[in-house]
Amino acid sequence: MTRFRHVCSNWRMLSLLQIFTSVQRHHSVHRRGLFIALHSSSHRSIGSNFMQMAQSPHHETKALLYRAPPEVRGMVSLDRDAFTQTIVIPSLRVPKGVLNKVVKSLKRTIVQRPGIPRVVQDKEDGIEEDDMRLVLLDPLRVSSLSSFNEAETEALRSFAVPQELQDYNLQLKYCNLKTEEVLEAVLPEGQEITSAFSRVGHIAHMNLRDHHMPFKNLIGQVIIDKNPGVSCVVNKTNMIDNTYRNFKMELLAGEENMVAKVKENGSSYEFDFSRVYWNPRLSTEHMRVVQEVKRGDTVLDVFAGVGPFAIPAARAGATVLANDLNPESHRWLQHNVKINKVAAAVRTFNLDGRAFVRGPVRQELPALLRAKAGVHIVMNLPALAVEFLDSFRGLLAGEPSCDAALPTVYCYGFSKDEDPERDMMLRASQSLGVSLDGRCSVHFVRNVAPNKDMMCVRFPLPKEVLFSSEGEQTGPEAEPAPKRQKCGETAD
Structure with missing residues (x-):
């Protein structure tokens, strides 16, 4: 009986220790999230997104970081400039001579986002420094120097990188957002978005639903912008004709050229997509x-x-x-x-x-x-x-x-x-x-x-x-x- 009580006591101690550790980790995440701040004169209301990051799981935080400004909600005619916003992210001043080695050593913590540079020119009081560069870091991974692991810390020390994080005003633009992020920001909240399409040569074929129709031209233009090689976006307007197996379609964006050229399994095909049946x-x-x-x-x-x-x-x-x-x-x-x-x-x-x-x-x-x-x-x-x-x-x-x-x-x-x-x-x-x-x-x-x-x-x-x-x-x-x-x- 005494042995049983001893085991239970140890179990309770272990449970309390686990709870304490969990709380400490939560506070650490909370402090890391507070590092991120938003600076934007035209889109100040977006700053609340970054306050929410401290209380969000990692995947939700990542979504919040690259969320478009709320002012674009309901947009039906694409205004790319309206998606521009500025956030503050951490960076390191790195001597130009060791730049490549530092970038290779910090690949885990460097910003990874299409269209966003990893290295930028360093400016001190508005004057560019030729011998220094700024390496941009992922704010979701780095909030202080202690965020670097042992290997990264040792690399920074060996390359004589100044042990100080710098704030960098990063401008996020329409081109930095993914298709889904743009459409999710534009369509009314709670409505299903669609970015799926069938690619037939230069033509993107979509099947839009009724709630997409007010935004159909914007959706078409976004598909063209985000998919190199697509220059025409169409939407099916009725079911396939059972006689000739083609369907009527409307042009959403781009050039009205329906003659597609495709390759499939080593063979070449050309056809008028609006008048024949083809399924990639x-x-x-x-x-x-x-x-x-x-x-x-x-x-x-x-x-x-x-x-x-x-x-x-x-x-x-x-x-x-x-x-x-x-x-x-x-x-x-x-x-x-x-x-x-x-x-x-x-x-x-x-x-x-x-x-x-x-x-x-x-x-x-x-x-x-x-x-x-x-x-x-x-x-x-x-x-x-x-x-x-x-x-x-x-x-x-x-x-x-x-x-x-x-x-x-x-x-x-x-x-x-x-x-x-x-x-x-x-x-x-x-x-x-x-x-x-x-x-x-x-x-x-x-x-x-x-x-x-x-x-x-x-x-x-x-x-x-x-x-x-x-x-x-x-x-x-x-x-x-x-x-x-x-x-x-x-x-x-």
């Missing part, structure tokens, strides 16, 4: 599928767009039949085929997807199935592609069913289901008229919106679908094709 977030998916294509294979691209599947497949040594209903997409597809020098390997079509399958694909497929090379059918129209799968029913009705390798289909779709893999499998099965359970794989491509995923279902086209007589069509789309060789015959 699909670069990885394009490469994933193309990597399954071997030299000598054939790719049948039903919804080819401007060629992000077709062109790299052709460059990999495949023969490609590429189709798109949108006349603009077809025009740029032909252009991109030429600039990538794959015209000999790519045939282009400007047809409805179903007409492409029932026409050129049906004509070419029998000979392709007799060959040993693989056949890949790409259907990248996520909003509708699954509905086009029924066009393969009875596509080769009347042809002998042979044991040749069947085409591999890559069909894309959107799913809001809790089980998107099963949802895609079931929908594809329904359109084909046969179950794909256990006969397909479903790949997650990307999250499009909350509870909405883009998926790719991959499967060998079932023989009972391709050669079924039940799905054989009559009418203009099913006109008799030229006489074809039977599967039993060999090709040269």
Whole structure:
């Protein structure tokens, strides 16, 4: 019992010691925060921010240090000068001869902020001193000489740096603020900000919400200012057109030039972004599928767009039949085929997807199935592609069913289901008229919106679908094709 009391007593002593240490640390942080002061004749009210720093965690304090002046709140026309403010930060007077060595030794404590110099000219009573420089320090790390660690202190001593901190009036400007910091300062408090965009060449494509609209032109200009190479910012104004897969857009800032030039996976593309579909977030998916294509294979691209599947497949040594209903997409597809020098390997079509399958694909497929090379059918129209799968029913009705390798289909779709893999499998099965359970794989491509995923279902086209007589069509789309060789015959 006595031993138990002794242990409890020691535990209480340890607890009290920990509490005391914590209080001491809190007071130390408090004193460090009080070092920072704001001097500004035009934005005096911002000084309260630095009083709050003493009571804020480090990440909050950092945000407060670089917070824009409150006067910019509600600004709808960008005034860059209104963001200018001055704060006092610590610095060290360093002899010019040892400047590089000191900067290297103090890399932990030197100011680290884009656009803010680490070293400035030293001025004594307004007169520049040629042999001395001021090294600017991070006020969140340095409040006194004791803030330096042992190695830093020893370095300063060995380089004969005067052991005294100097106040330096640092002018923070619009150019020193990040995109998020500018927009957070301008938009009404509590409203969600957005700085996200898709980059398409020189074009930044945004999806602004209703509460952003009063500030849309300012947002566009900030995006241009903060992102080198962006000279045009647009906002989508409606959903993608299901027919041509393009969307209407409005110019927010910059030049009204919608012809973009981009590189993806080593291929070059040019197109009018306002009249065709292009999504830079699909670069990885394009490469994933193309990597399954071997030299000598054939790719049948039903919804080819401007060629992000077709062109790299052709460059990999495949023969490609590429189709798109949108006349603009077809025009740029032909252009991109030429600039990538794959015209000999790519045939282009400007047809409805179903007409492409029932026409050129049906004509070419029998000979392709007799060959040993693989056949890949790409259907990248996520909003509708699954509905086009029924066009393969009875596509080769009347042809002998042979044991040749069947085409591999890559069909894309959107799913809001809790089980998107099963949802895609079931929908594809329904359109084909046969179950794909256990006969397909479903790949997650990307999250499009909350509870909405883009998926790719991959499967060998079932023989009972391709050669079924039940799905054989009559009418203009099913006109008799030229006489074809039977599967039993060999090709040269």
